[in-house]
Amino acid sequence: MSETSFPVNDLLRRKLQTSLVVVALALCVASTLFLLVFAGKIGLSVSFIVEGRLTAGFSTVFSPFVILVGILILGVGVVMISFMVFMMMSQRVRDIGLMKAAGCPSDLVFGYFLTELLIVAFVGCLLGVVLGVAGDSAVTSLFNSMGFRIPQEPIDVWFVLLVFAAFFILSLVVGIKPAFDAARVSPTKAMSPTYHFGLSKEHGFKVVSKSGFVFKIALRSLFRHSSASLRIILCLGIVFTLVTVGVAGGVIANQTTENWVEKAIGRDIAIIAHHDVCVNYQLLLSSFYEGEKRFQLNYTDQRYAISENLLNQLRFALGNTSVDARLIIEAQVNEVQGYTLGDSTQGTMLVGDSRTGLSLIVGVEPENVLSKWFLRGRFIGEVETFEAVIGDTLAHKMFSTPLVQKMKAFNASFDVVGVCVDPVNNGNVTYVPLRTLESVANVSRPNLVMVRIDRSTNGTLDRVKDLAAAADPEFEVVELNEMLDRSMGFVGSVWSTVMFLPVFSLIAATLCLLGYVMLAIDEQKQEFGIMRAVGANPKTVINIISGQSLLVLLSGYVLGVAFGTIITLIILVEEPFVTGLTVLEIAGWLLIALVTMFAVSLYPALRFARKPILDIMNQS
C-alpha cells in the first residue's frame, strides 16, 4: 500500500462521511465568502442610503445588525470547520490505534491522515469558493431584478484566494491536532474503551421506564463522545444565535421600524394643499426610499396659503382632532452650542460646532398633530413656544448632543426638546410651533393640511375633495396610504436581506448535525446490533439516535435562542415594538428551523435502522 493510495482509498470507502465533511466545509467557506462579498455590497448600499435613502435612525438600527450577523457568520464558519475536521479525525482514532498496534510507525500513521485532511480541506475549500462566488452573483441578480440597487461588480480574485487560503489553513490547524494527539497516544490507549468512551461509575442501580432507558443511553452517548458533543452544541448554539438575531431581530426590528414609519406618516391620512406643494411633499416623503428628487419651491407663495375658511370647513366636516394644519418652509438652520455635564470633572462642557445646513422646517399645532413619531426627548409643548423637535438625520449630521443644544432659524433661537425618526425629507426636518414659525418667518397662513379620513363613513374623502376644490381649483387632496405602504415595503425588503443571510449557516449546521449523528451511530453500531439481537425493535434504535440528536439540538437551540434574544432586545433594538403576533412569528420561524434540522438529522438513523442485525454487528 503506497502512502497516497491508502488515504484516497480510505476517503473513498467512507463516501458518505467524506462527502458530508466536504459539503459542510464548502458551505462554511461559501457562506462566509458570500457574506463578505454580498453583504459588503449591502454595506456599501447602507452608506449610500444614509446619504440618500433611509434616515439615520433606521441606519443606526440596520448597520449593527449587518455587522453582528457578519461576525456571527464568521464565527459559525470557524466553529463548524473545527467541528467537521475534528469529527473526521476522531472517527479515525481507533484506526490509528490499530495501525500502531500492528507496527505502523507514528509518523507514517500521522502522514496518512494528514494527507486525507489535506485532500478534504482542499476540495471543500475549493468547492466553497466556487459556491460562494456563484451564490453572490445569483443573489445579486435576483435582488436587482426585485428592484434593489445592488452593484454587480467583478469579483476580486486576490480576495477570493485570500478567503480560500484562510479557510484551508484553518482546516489544517484545527484538523492536525486530533490526528497528532491520536498519533501520540499509545495503541492500547487508543483502542481502550475507557479512553474512547469516557464512562464513569454510576451511584446505584435504578430501574427506569423504557423511555427513560432510551434517554439514559442517549445521554450517556453524549458523554461518551463529549468532545464532539460539546463542539456540536457550541456550533449549533452560535448558529441559533445567528438565526435568532437574523430572524427574531429581523422581525422585531422590521416591525419596530415599520411601526415608526407608520406612526410618522399615519394610516388613512390625506394631504390638502396646492398642486405644487402636494407634489413636493410626496417627493419629500419618497426620498426615504428613492433618494432626494424634489424641486425648489417658494413655500411662502401666497397662492399656497390655506384659508381659515377652508380649515374651519374641514374641522366642521371631520372634527377638530382630525385636522392638522402645517406650514412647511425650506430654510437654513444653525446649530447652537450648548453645555452638558462632563464625565470626570463633573463640571460643564461645551458641545456643538455651530454647523449650518438646509432643513425642512415644519410649523405644527402641537395639540392637533396627527403623526406619532418615535421620539427621544419630548414633543413641543405649546403653540407659541420657541421649542423644536428635529429629525434623526438632521440630529446626526448637525448636532453633537441635540437635547442640550439650541438651533437657530430665521434669526430665532429654538430649544431642541426632542429628536424624532421621520421619513419626511429623509429625517432632515425640524418641527416648531406653527404660530412661532408664522411669526419668525413672517408668513400668515399654513400651506398644507393633513386630515384623517374616517373609512367607516362613506364619502368622507369626496367631501374633503369638494371642499378643497371649492376653496381653490388648484388645491389637491392626496391620500398617503400608498406612500406609507411603499415606505414600509422598503424597510421590510432591507430587513429581509438581513434575515436571508443566516440560511447558508443553517444548512451547513444541519450538515454538521448529520455528521454528528453519523458519528454517534458509528460509535454505537455494535451496541445497537446487540440491542436488536436481544429484542429491541428498529423503532427503539431510532428513538435512541433521535434522542441524542434532539439533546444536542435542543441544547444548542436553548443556548442560541437565549443569547440571540438577549443580543436582539438589549443591544440591537431600543424600545422594540413586540406584539403577540411578533412573538408567534419568531417562534414559528425558529421552530421551523429546529424541526427541519431535527427531521434531516433522522435520515442516518432511518437508514441505519433498516440494516439487518448481522450487517450491523459485523460492521462493528
Place this chain on the structure above:
Amino acid sequence: MRNGEFVVSASALCKTYQIGDLKVDVLKAVECEVKENEFVAVSGPSGSGKTTLLNLIGGIDKPTSGKITVFGEDLTEKNEDFLASFRCNKVGFVFQSYNLVSTLTVAENIAFPMEWLRKDANSIRNRVGELLETVGLQHRVEHFPFQLSGGEQQRVAFARALANDPPLLLVDEPTGNLDSRTSQQIIELLQKLQQGGKTIVVATHDERILSLVDRTLCLEDGKLMSQDE
C-alpha cells in the same frame, strides 16, 4: 433424549452470503429438529456454519432458502417487529464475543431486555438481583463491561440472556475465549440451566460440554453430517 414437542424445526435450510461477486454457501440444506427441554450441541470446525445456524434459529438472520420454524412460528415469513418481540420473549442469546452494551452497567445490561417488555421496576430489580446471584456477580452490579474480565462478561451475557426467562437458550462458543477455570464456571452454569428445564442449543468444540448434552449436531462445510446422541 427427553420426549416433547419440537421447539426448533429446520427443513432444507440454506444460507448464502454474497461478498462482492463471490457467493459463499454457509449452510447447505440443513434438516434438524430440537425438542422441548432438549440440550443440543452444534459442533464442527471453524467456518462450518455453527453461528449461522444459531442466528437463523434466533431470528437474527433469515435463510436464503428453506424453512425454519421455532415454537411453531415460521421465522422466514415474519417481519422485523415480530422477530424483535420473538427474540425478546422466547430466545436468550449468548454471543461468542459477549456483546455487552459498553455504556450500560452490569445491572443495566441485564435489565434492558426486560425493559423492552415494559415490566415494572420492582420485578426488574428483583430479577436482576436474582440473576446476579445465579451468575455470582452481585459485587459487580455497578461496573461497566470493560471493567470486567472475559469470564465475568460471559456470565453477564448469560444473565442477560435469561432475563426474560426465555424457554430457548442459544449459546455460541461459551468457553471459546476463556481459561479452563472460568470455562468450568460457565459449564456449571449451563448444567444448572439444563436442570432448570430450558431448551438449550450450544455451538461448541468443548468436550466437557459435549459430554453433557443430549445430542450433538455435527456440521461440516455447511452440511449436517450426523446427529449423534
